[in-house]
Amino acid sequence: MPKLPNIINGVGIQKADTVNDEVSQSLIDGLSWCISTGMVVPGTLKSIWISSASDQHKMPSRHAQHKAVDISRVNGTKIAVGYPIDPFVRAIVDAIQDNFEGYVHKRENFGPHLKRKHGQPWNVSGHDDHIHLSVN
């Protein structure tokens, strides 16, 4: 099982101490698909914070299946705090979610900007404070 790299497309992948970073290759490919340092102009995406990968979850959770990841901070700012008030944080979050919609193995894409499953609008509670991405 591969591990989440420390850098993807120049973006630092920071992980909470509790994170088990063993994830499926298709999930890593999904992150590679949707993040890069220059994904929003102006500004530079320097880092994302992984608050959860295959940890703190039990089967059959997609996290426990190593097929889901949660992103809760952008360049060190909590999405929960920055998204409503910081245009850069909002632009990055929106771009990550929009880009993930173009990934062929996408499954769930829940966050402040979009709530979609299999590319279709999906009603789900929470997720104004982080992005949950999962793959098939």
Place this chain on the structure above:
Amino acid sequence: MKRPRILTRLCAITLLCSGGYLAAQGSSQVKEMSSRPAFIDLLKRMNGVYHWNAATKSYVFDQKAELERLLTGRDDRNDLIELADCIDDLQPSNSTLNGKQVPVGIICYQALTQLIYFEPTTQTGDVAKHWPGYIKPDASQRQLKLAKRAWLKVIEAGKYSKL
């Protein structure tokens, strides 16, 4: 200064126990422990406003950044339990929604959800659509009670993630 883990567990949020412990400790710990109930009062006194936010399609607390500052270093298990335990507190806070004071429990919920989150799961492994722990600032008394119960259960089971 961190409290010894074993003592923290024993004391939990029981103030009586904390008081006994404090008598034998230095002033810095007295300040830390005695500030626990005061923290809820601090939340109660915040002059925040919930505004409709078109980007999030939800009501957003306009004092998130200030709240974040207040929450620094307050994310251990006892802090989380204290906040969750307060969610059904109906005392009016200084913060408002549509010109009306919201219960202090809403501000406690606001604080808690700037620290942690929970993803309920269906039998297929996907994220569940609904969970009673997630509420809006105009939540009913019943919704507040259900939210409190849901969060306490998650915190006690250690099933949450820190933001």
